[in-house]
Amino acid sequence: MLKRFFLLYSGADLQIINKCSNAEQNKYAGIGATVFFTALMAAIASSYALYTIFDNIFTSIFFGIIWGLLIFNLDRFIVSTIKKREKKSLEFLQVIPRLILAFIIAVVISKPLELKIFEKEINQVLLTEKNQMTLDNKNQIAQQFTPEIAKIQEEIDGLKTEIADKEKETNTLYETYIAEAEGRKGTKRIGKGPVYKEKREKHDASLAALTKLREINSEKIANKEAAIANLIEQQKQAEVTTQPIISNFDGLMARINALNKLPWLPSFFIFLLFLAIETAPIFTKLISAKGEYDYRMENHESEVTVWIKQQVDQREKVAETDIDLNSRVYEDLKTEEELYNYKQKLAQELIKLQGDTFLSNQKRLL
Template sequence: MLQRFFIFCSGADTDILNDCSAGENTKYAGVGATVFFTAVMAAIAGSYALFTVFDNIFTAVFFGLIWGLLIFNLDRFIVSTLKKRDNFFDELIQASPRILLAVIIAVVISKPLELKIFEKEINQVLLEQKNDLTLENKDQLALQYTPAVEGLNAEIETLKNEITTKEAEVNALYDVYISEAEGTAGTEKLGKGPVYKEKREKHDAELAALNELKTSNNAKIAFIETQIATLGTEYQDKIAETQPIIDGFDGLMARVNALGELPWLPSFFIFLLFLAIETSPIFAKLISPKGAYDLKLAEQEGALSSWVTQQKSQREILVTTDRDVNNRVYADIAEEQELYDYKRKIARELMQDQANAFYKKQKGVL
């Protein structure tokens, strides 16, 4: 039962194999087993690859099975259409497109399995890439907010410098009127005279202006600091908004690129393994000598080709003969007087009917 299933997988003609030896049946059962297990590996590889895309096991398994059936059909078609010929190079030329297709299939099958085999190493590469992307993302977002924040900080510094400058002026006026009161500067008269009073009033006016300036500038500084805090919040929100995109940077293409960052030799040997599995049925048929199955299949196809050629030739002869007979029959009839008189009578009646119809139509118009 299992052997019959594998023979079906090989695409061989079971009617012909029934008349062949057990060795021929075993050979084609082995070819079919290779085709079947290649399709199984393709289904597993496809399911894993699609799972990295859809993140849903049922969807991945469903489409993975479809992919496996597609590969099974292609492999079965490749093996079943490869016929043995008398010249090895003719067989190789015949098999070259199928070998190229087998190489493509081997690449498609092996790559998802490589992703699974080297999953831990790929995750490490992806983690490093995600960290780099996170830092780059923060730097790029900072470029949007840093100029505004620096401008606001410069405004705060300017407002603080205004207060500092005004404080220095008020302190200088304080020293002036104190020195006037002590008699160490100005009029150098001890006591609080008119000059002292004038300088004290000037100091008090500037002090009031300083307090007003402090109140105004501190309010402006507080407002600017609120703007800076708002920009900082927006910056953090942007980081939180874009971070999930970076965290989700582990799709199929990202993993394939990460696999390319790893040493190539292990992946290459895995590819060679699947290439050998995929092309083994083809090369097995190429290097194997003609067996009973190949001879009987060639005989059957030759007999069918001869029958078709014979039928085509007979139809051509039949058409030619029928055409010659018809030509002779119509030539004999054309010389009969009775047929001529009959057709002349019919033509006369037809022309009379046409003349009558035309007369009636013209009379109706008038």
């Protein structure tokens, strides 16, 4: 039962292969098994590749089966169309396009399984890339907000400097009128004289201006610090909004690019493995000697070819004979007087009918 199942997959003619020896049937059953398992691996690889895209197991399995059936049909077609020739060079020439197709199929099949086999290493590469992308993203976002924040901070520093300068001026006036009172500077007279009062008034006026300046600038500073806080919040929000895009950067193309950054030798050997599996049925037929099935197939094709040629030749002969007979019959009819009189009578009736019809149309028009 299993052998018959694989014989069906080999693309061999069951009516012919059943007449062959058991060894010949086993050979083609092996070819069919190779075709079957290649299609099975293609379905598994495609399902995994599609799962990385759709993230839905049922959708991935469904389309993976469709892809496996497509690969099965292609492989079965490739194997079934390879015919044994008397010269090996002719066999190699006929399989060159099939080898190219097998190479393409091997690439398509092996790549998704490579992604699964090296999944941990790929995840590490993707993690490094995501971290770098996160830093780059923060820097790019910061470039949008940093100039405005720096500008506002510079304005705040200017307001604070203005207060500090006024405080320094007020403190200097304070020190001046205290030194005047103590007799250390100015008139160098101890006591609160007219000069002291004058300097004290300057200090008090400066202190009042400082107090007012503090109120005004403090309000401005508070507003500007609120503006900075708002910009920082917008910057954080922008980082939070864009982070999921970076976190989801693990699609099929990203994984393939990450795989290409890993050492190439392991991936190359896996590709060679699938290439060997995919081309195994082709090379099996190439390296195998011409067997019983091939001779029986040639005999069957020869019978069909001869039969078709006979049928075509027979139809051509019948057509030629029929044409020749028709020519002779019509030549003989030319001399028949009865046929001539009959055709003449029909022509006369036709001419009369045409004349009556013409006269009737003319009367109607007048």
